[in-house]
Amino acid sequence: MRKQYVLIGLMALIVQLAQAQFTLDGQFRPRAEYRNGFQTLIPDGADAGFAINTRARLNAGYQTEAFKVYLSIQDLLVWGENPQIIPVDANNSFAIFEAWADLKLGGNWSAKIGRQVLSYDDQRFFGGLDWAQQGRNHDLAMIQYKGDFILDLGFAFNQDLDNNGGPLFGFQNVGTGYPNNNPFQYKTMQHLYAKKAWDGFAASLLLVNYGHQAFDTNSDPDGVNSLFTAGTHLTYKKGAFGAAANAFIQTGEFFNGSTDVGGAYLLGLDLTYKTSDKVTLGAGVELISGDDASTTDKTEAFIPTFGTNHKFNGFMDYFYVGNHINTIGLFDVHVSANFKLSDTSSLMAKVLNFSGDQELPSGEKSLGTEIDMVYSKKFKGYALKIGYSHLFAADGMYELKGVAESAAKDTQNWAWAMLIIKPKFLNTAK
Numbered sequence: 565m566r567k568q569y570v571l572i573g574l575m576a577l578i579v580q581l582a583q584a585q586f587t588l589d590g591q592f593r594p595r596a597e598y599r600n601g602f603q604t605l606i607p608d609g610a611d612a613g614f615a616i617n618t619r620a621r622l623n624a625g626y627q628t629e630a631f632k633v634y635l636s637i638q639d640l641l642v643w644g645e646n647p648q649i650i651p652v653d654a655n656n657s658f659a660i661f662e663a664w665a666d667l668k669l670g671g672n673w674s675a676k677i678g679r680q681v682l683s684y685d686d687q688r689f690f691g692g693l694d695w696a697q698q699g700r701n702h703d704l705a706m707i708q709y710k711g712d713f714i715l716d717l718g719f720a721f722n723q724d725l726d727n728n729g730g731p732l733f734g735f736q737n738v739g740t741g742y743p744n745n746n747p748f749q750y751k752t753m754q755h756l757y758a759k760k761a762w763d764g765f766a767a768s769l770l771l772v773n774y775g776h777q778a779f780d781t782n783s784d785p786d787g788v789n790s791l792f793t794a795g796t797h798l799t800y801k802k803g804a805f806g807a808a809a810n811a812f813i814q815t816g817e818f819f820n821g822s823t824d825v826g827g828a829y830l831l832g833l834d835l836t837y838k839t840s841d842k843v844t845l846g847a848g849v850e851l852i853s854g855d856d857a858s859t860t861d862k863t864e865a866f867i868p869t870f871g872t873n874h875k876f877n878g879f880m881d882y883f884y885v886g887n888h889i890n891t892i893g894l895f896d897v898h899v900s901a902n903f904k905l906s907d908t909s910s911l912m913a914k915v916l917n918f919s920g921d922q923e924l925p926s927g928e929k930s931l932g933t934e935i936d937m938v939y940s941k942k943f944k945g946y947a948l949k950i951g952y953s954h955l956f957a958a959d960g961m962y963e964l965k966g967v968a969e970s971a972a973k974d975t976q977n978w979a980w981a982m983l984i985i986k987p988k989f990l991n992t993a994k
Contacts, residue, residue: 587625588990594618594983595697601955601976603881605967608974616643619697621661629668636662640697661699672711679703682718682870684757685768685797688810688832691872700870704753713760720753720774750774751788768797770812774869776819791816791825791867804838810850814866818890828866829853846900846914850876852884854893854921865890878916878934880953880978882961892929892964893921908942920960928960946985953978 600612621638640657664678679701681692693700704720752775759768775788795812814828834848855865868876868884877883877896888894900914918931938951955961955976962969 585625585627585993586990587623587988587993589623589986589988591619591621591623592983592985592987593620593697596981598979600978601880601973602978603885603887605957605962605965605972605976607967607971610973617641617697618643623662631668632666634662634664634666635660638699657698659698661701672709674708674710676706676708680706682755683872684770685759685799686808686810687872687875688797688830689770689772689793689795689812689868689871690755690757691870691875693872693874695872695874700872702753702870713758716755716757718753718755718757720750722749722751749776751777752790764800764802766799770795770797773816789817789819791818791869793869795830806836806838808832808834812866812868818863823890824862825865826862827853827864830866830868842904844902846898846902848896848898850894850896851921852894852896855890856922857925863890865893878918878953878955879936879938879951880934880955880976882931882934882955883918892924894931895919895921895929910940912936912938912940918961920964924960924963926959926963928958928963930958931960931964932956932958946983948981948983950981951979 594616595618596614596616598612598614600606602613606612618641619638620641621636623634623636625635626633638659638661640655642655645655660679662679662681664676664680666674666676668674681700682690682702683692684690691700702718702720703722704718706716706718708717709715753773755770755772755774757768757770759766770793772793773790775790777788791814793812793814795810798807798809800807810830810832812830814825816825817823818825830850830852832848832850834846836844836846838844852868853864853866855863867889871884873884874881877894882888883894896916896918898914898916900912903911903913905911914936916934916936918934919929920931923929933956934953935956936951936953938949941948957969957972957976959969962972
């Protein structure tokens with residue numbers, strides 16, 4: 565009798581799958597890193613760090629004519645972090661990375677609800693942060709239109725159901741005064757994204773307002789400190805030539821609620837030229853406004869809050885990757901070259917020169933020069949990437965990081981190797 569129930573269940577599942585599309589895939593991504601100056605200057609006499617970690621993901625999608633549901637679970641495994649035979653994960657890294665439903669509302673309209681990735685344009689302000697093994701996601705509801713143009717309207721309200729009191733229904737003042745001791749964890753967010761493409765040209769508009777629960781003693785403890793960002797991304801391509809530009813402005817209140825933000829901006833321009841089928845050259849500049857130290861109750865420093873910041877301003881992550889917030893800003897001038905070595909391999913080389921938008925207390929602006937190189941190779945069913953970066957620090961970098969030049973290593977570098985495997989377990993799509 566039990567076998568009959570199993571057969572009936574399997575037959576019902578087969579019928580259901582025949583009427584819908586079901587996908588099951590995954591990702592296995594181990595990465596080894598040698599850090600000898602990554603994110604900050606390593607002191608002289610300190611040993612370089614070396615570690616291996618792995619991202620393991622399992623993704624499932626289910627789609628009918630009326631809706632689509634997607635679930636992505638992941639764990640981050642640092643090799644050797646778990647003692648032998650320990651019954652639980654040492655760093656508690658197992659998580660649901662995405663869990664959303666996309667409901668069709670008729671015509672070109674839909675509603676996407678749940679935990680999801682926001683990734684727009686070149687990911688300068690909103691990105692999935694795929695380089696980081698944990699990635700970046702958002703819990704929100706979004707109305708979308710996809711037709712001759714794209715429109716997203718998103719709304720988020722983060723809360724703690726374990727707390728029953730207060731107009732904001734949670735997020736208590738703990739530690740630093742930020743939820744979960746994380747100043748980037750917002751309380752509320754509303755955003756609008758619109759994009760239109762023409763022949764060879766595309767333009768997008770992004771408006772974002774996000775708020776942090778106010779914990780400053782001079783403000784309403786149940787209020788929200790809001791920061792508003794408006795920006796555009798423009799792209800142009802004709803023949804071998806390509807161009808991309810970013811322009812953002814920011815105003816409102818800083819995380820702590822006691823500092824106003826005004827006159828903050830980000831401007832960027834990148835040009836590419838394909839000299840042949842095998843070589844593409846690039847050049848660009850980016851200016852991110854910094855804080856004028858002469859004003860104590862106001863900051864002009866721009867924050868690219870939710871972007872994939874590892875992609876910009878050098879792969880060694882000295883700027884805007886959990887650091888360099890509300891400081892002297894950045895002026896980044898860079899050139900690059902991409903070489904197609906074969907049908908399955910390529911090499912990217914990039915040189916970046918950094919200086920501050922504002923002066924350091926010493927009057928210094930120059931921060932240094934970085935060289936980034938990435939080799940990529942595709943094999944049958946998997947891919948390999950190998951990278952090397954080297955920083956030539958200037959006087960300003962030592963001052964910025966609070967390390968005397970005499971106390972820092974002569975060599976500041978970083979190297980990594982990453983294997984990427986994306987198995988396709990099941991796909992019932994017709």
